[in-house]
Amino acid sequence: MPHPLQYCLAILKQLLLLLLFSLCLSLQAHASNDLLMDTVQQFLYQESQALGQEVMIDITPPSPHLPTCVSPEPFFPNANHPPLGRVSVGVRCGENRRQVRYIQAQIDIIGSYAVAGQDIDRGTLITGDMLTLREGNLGDLASQALTDQNDIVGMVAQRPIRSGSTFQSHYLQAPQVVKRGQRVTVIAEGAGFRVSREGEALSDGAQGERIRVRFDTRELVTARVIGQGTLVIDF
Template identity: 25%
Template sequence: MSIVENQRHRRIFAAIFLALATLPCSPAVQASGWQEEVGQQLVSRWQEISGHSAEASVSFPGLPADYQLPDCQGGFGLALVKPLQAGRNGLELSCNAPYWKQHLAIQLHTYKTVAVLRKPVSAGQPLTTDDISMVRHDTGELTKGYYPRAEDVQEQISRRSLRAGTVLSPDMLDPPLIINRGERVKIRVNRPGIRIEMNGTALENGRQDERIRVRNEQSQKIIFGRVTGRGLVQVE
């Protein structure tokens, strides 16, 4: 082969190589759409867990919106560090061709209507329907819990002063008193084969299912019983 032919072959090979190198890659999952892909997979998993009508979305806290994964020819794998839950989750993305792994944090936003204060309340104030609005909220941020129905908080007592717009959680409220100290009550003894009721006096305030001291008016004996209703204490 002459020097001229050799140089011509080299030029042809270089042109072919350059053309191949500049072709767009076509992996199963393009890097530019990976966040949408991950979000769809996780939302689908969440809906399988909590119901197909569950409203949810995914974000990537601390990650730039234009962040790109390395290319992956066969499509990346997705694995959760722990079972999926509302709020913060750990995620591992991996690829076999070429091999790589990425560990990321994701936030699963789950939306429900929850009980929110419409206006301020004072410590010790019982709540009414006028105090409550039902507002759509990301429950993944409500780490102390929430109330999904307005009736769940009716007549509950605020433990402290709360501002309007506060999302109510169980640590903020106490159940209402249904027995007051000094009140006449029925004491019910309920044991296998025995059911007796007698008059008594409550020696302390009581809420549903609380144990309080009561005095048997007939024997004057002081006993403990569980509050099972208004004016009713059960001894077991």
């Protein structure tokens, strides 16, 4: 029968080994989370730094109980929304990128944004002299607010916009450059050929929109508006 002191030392040794093992696992998990957080931080900074002069990013740490994310690869689930305000970041993990988890972050950016410099009536074609610039936290703006003047000038107001208001994307519409019933030129081109035909637009169309055109032969095609009275068929 082992001596009581030897028995106690053996138990103590096992406890120390278990403690060291748990500590190693904890350190490994913390190191993995640190790598994940750093990777997401760098990704968000790269995506948002061009939007303003100062970028502030606050990331909600992932749960420590989640499995290790090997080779994290961040992405935006909705690439159409600018990286501003409260955002969700997807992260692919593992060699085959089959594991996906989502991390929440707050992005605040101090920068310039355009507001109406005067009252703008519905149906008005917006020009640069109708805008003025302000400085502030872009993250505080509405999710559909347009901050770049290039996205505003040349658009048509679809509702009255008061002086000092930001421009929401659903307030604006591209001007109609093709009218229903108008005679238009439709261009079809590809490798080594270019053909143009005249037809009748069956609906109004803004730059970049696809509308239907009827030729004199009664043939119908769908073409993309590329300018005043000009459309193209994409192959």
